[in-house]
Amino acid sequence: MKRPPRRPDCGGETGAARSTSASPGRPEYCGDAVGPGVHPESRIGALPPRKLSELIDQAREYSFDFLRWKREFVLKKHYQVHTKTICPRDGQRLQYRKQLGRAQRRAFWCAACQRLYE
Numbered sequence: 001m002k003r004p005p006r007r008p009d010c011g012g013e014t015g016a017a018r019s020t021s022a023s024p025g026r027p028e029y030c031g032d033a034v035g036p037g038v039h040p041e042s043r044i045g046a047l048p049p050r051k052l053s054e055l056i057d058q059a060r061e062y063s064f065d066f067l068r069w070k071r072e073f074v075l076k077k078h079y080q081v082h083t084k085t086i087c088p089r090d091g092q093r094l095q096y097r098k099q100l101g102r103a104q105r106r107a108f109w110c111a112a113c114q115r116l117y118e
């Protein structure tokens with residue numbers, strides 16, 4: 001199998017991690033069915049157990065979507081907030097951090113619909 005070429009603009013999909021539900025045809029970016037999204041500066045230990053489980057489930061689903069989209073060269077097309085300026089859910093201006101967390105990756109999020117747990 002041929003591996004897709006590595007492009008620097010495809011790294012750091014942190015912002016897309018909110019768009020993780022596998023159900024098609026439904027807005028997914030901020031976790032509609034599961035309550036508010038999670039702010040990327042939240043402390044893992046501050047998440048309620050149910051929210052943590054949701055996050056883990058969605059991260060797992062997204063990793064499969066990510067690989068499939070990456071192989072099909074359609075990853076960028078599925079970005080919900082990564083590299084965007086406006087929240088697709090509520091039209092609010094997105095927040096942006098050039099380097100965030102241990103991995104120092106780019107992060108995009110909506111302060112209106114992604115809750116900060118601290």
Ligand SMILES: [Zn+2]
Pocket residue numbers: 030087088089090091092110111112113114
């Ligand atoms: Zn929003």
